[in-house]
Amino acid sequence: MLNTILDTVKNHNFKNVKRVSKINLEIGELTFINVEQLKFAFEVISKSTICEGAEIEVKFIKPYIVCNHCGYRGELDTVDDVIISCPKCGSPSLKIEGGKEFNIKNITVEFEEE
Known part of the structure; x- marks a missing residue:
């Protein structure tokens, strides 16, 4: 995630970038990512x-x-650990078409005053 953001800022040739102040993510519930751990890890690797x-x-x-x-x-209302079944008939025979995403939706960049 950090490398993607840094590469994006670099590849767009933004001048006078002071800092990235906000990162908006879209994360699928089936990734089971712990957001607090993600934030902590990002805090550590983004230093300097x-x-x-x-x-x-x-x-x-x-x-x-x-x-x-x-x-x-359709969407599943709840995800019980790794047991997933159809909310209509209860069948576990499903094709998952969404919920595994990890997208950087957008970032907010602050610029130095000229």
């Missing part, structure tokens, strides 16, 4: 970079499934 001290906001994405048994298509 333009991302040091950046606020991280997370929007969780619900799993989107297709049931191979009854044809249900």
